[in-house]
Amino acid sequence: MALKKILIHPDPRLKKVATPVTSVNDELRRLADDMLETMYDAPGIGLAAPQVAVMDRMLVMDCAKEDDATPEPMVLINPEVVWTSDARNVYEEGCLSIPEQYAEVERPAEVEVSWMDLDGKTRRERFDGLWATCVQHEIDHLDGKLFIDYLRPLKRQMITRKMQKLKREMARG
Numbered sequence: 001m002a003l004k005k006i007l008i009h010p011d012p013r014l015k016k017v018a019t020p021v022t023s024v025n026d027e028l029r030r031l032a033d034d035m036l037e038t039m040y041d042a043p044g045i046g047l048a049a050p051q052v053a054v055m056d057r058m059l060v061m062d063c064a065k066e067d068d069a070t071p072e073p074m075v076l077i078n079p080e081v082v083w084t085s086d087a088r089n090v091y092e093e094g095c096l097s098i099p100e101q102y103a104e105v106e107r108p109a110e111v112e113v114s115w116m117d118l119d120g121k122t123r124r125e126r127f128d129g130l131w132a133t134c135v136q137h138e139i140d141h142l143d144g145k146l147f148i149d150y151l152r153p154l155k156r157q158m159i160t161r162k163m164q165k166l167k168r169e170m171a172r173g
């Protein structure tokens with residue numbers, strides 16, 4: 001397994017719509033392993049393939065985040081939201097591509113998602129709480145959408161400017 005470099009906003013690749021996966025092969029399984037390792041190392045609770053510059057519709061997540069919690073790594077290929085609750089929920093969201101910036105985002109409190117797993121089987125599950133927020137945030141990445149796109153333009157621009165500054169500093173080393 002290997003750590004992947006996580007793209008930092010603003011980056012045109014984070015604004016692109018990712019391509020559906022047509023077959024689950026060893027390369028894709030390796031990518032899923034690398035993405036999980038990269039996510040745990042960051043540390044984060046979710047990571048979508050476009051964030052590591054791979055334009056496949058695949059994401060990984062694990063929201064079992066208490067220190068003593070048993071890890072619950074999930075890999076979702078071609079995920080689709082098939083149902084959303086009327087009830088909504090507000091969470092303070094962050095993103096590994098927008099380090100150290102957090103903002104409240106309102107989303108459906110519960111969602112039902114269908115996807116393909118690493119065995120090529122179709123799965124369908126209902127998510128609530130942090131899992132619901134996380135899976136919606138990650139599926140957004142597959143459509144080129146970031147959590148800051150839900151914020152008011154002024155707040156979004158402020159965060160983008162901070163990220164541009166961060167990237168200049170990182171480039172200088």
Ligand SMILES: [Zn+2]
Nearest residue numbers: 094095096097
């Ligand atoms: Zn994110």
